[in-house]
Amino acid sequence: MLNIVLLEPEMPANTGNIGRTCCATGTRLHLIEPMGFKINDKMLKRAGLDYWDKLDVTVYDCYEDFLEQNPDAVKKMYMATTKSKQDYTDVQYEPDAYIMFGKESAGIPEEILVESQDTAIRIPMNKNIRSLNLSNSVAIVLYEALRQNNFFDMQLEGELHRLHWKE
Template sequence: MMNVVLLEPEIPQNTGNIGRTCCATGTKLHLIEPMGFRINEKSLKRAGMDYWENLDVTIYDSYNDFLEQNPNAKMWYATTKAPKRYTDVEFGTDDFIMFGKESAGIPEEILVDNKEGCIRIPMNPDIRSLNLANSVSIVLYEALRQNDFAGMQMEGELHRLKWM
């Protein structure tokens, strides 16, 4: 099972959308306090729709609490400051991908301590960053693709409509 980690998320709609993506992909969501909203906020649940109740989510008091509870986690840190692209690394089936808060990203001291695990999404140099929910989707789906979308439905079925 893949793992998405949000470090101090600030915008409930982003977290709700990310929660929905996690449900759709069988991914566990890890939320690290402090958050810029309450977990029972309407806008969070509205963005996550009725999927939120099925979400596998754990909330941590702090980054240190997260590290203590996940001591063997293989971590990737999504940041605009990384020298390597998210497509240049090999994701495992149970890796953790961390994203920072919308206003500041992951703190530099965490990035410096984990430089080898830092990855970036290429973008126009005039843009500061992508939306958090979009960034999670981009990187998560690459990780899932590399692992052949394990456990996911791979084909759909079209039904021919009969017109009168």
């Protein structure tokens, strides 16, 4: 199972959208305090719609608490940042990888990034743009990790219902 880690998220709508994406993909969500909202925030629930109760989510007091409770994360952590030289498609994601994203206003602190330069990843974008929306960034990277792992046991095809088709 893949893991999305949000370090100090600030906007409940982004986190709600990310929670919904995690539900749709069978991905575990890790939220690291302090957050810019309460976990019961109505904007969080609205963005996550009626999926929030199906979400595998854990909240941690701080980054150190997250590392203590997830010792394997250190070896399987990919850090999404605009400061990386490596694209998100350049790495091979393990089936139980952890993909971390920083808070909307500042990203992941450099003191954490320095320890993970080899696994820092970036999404290419125009030079004049500071960053993408957090929930969009999570979706882009998460779906690449899922693709590399053959989408696990996700539904891979749909079907049209021919109820209103004329023959």
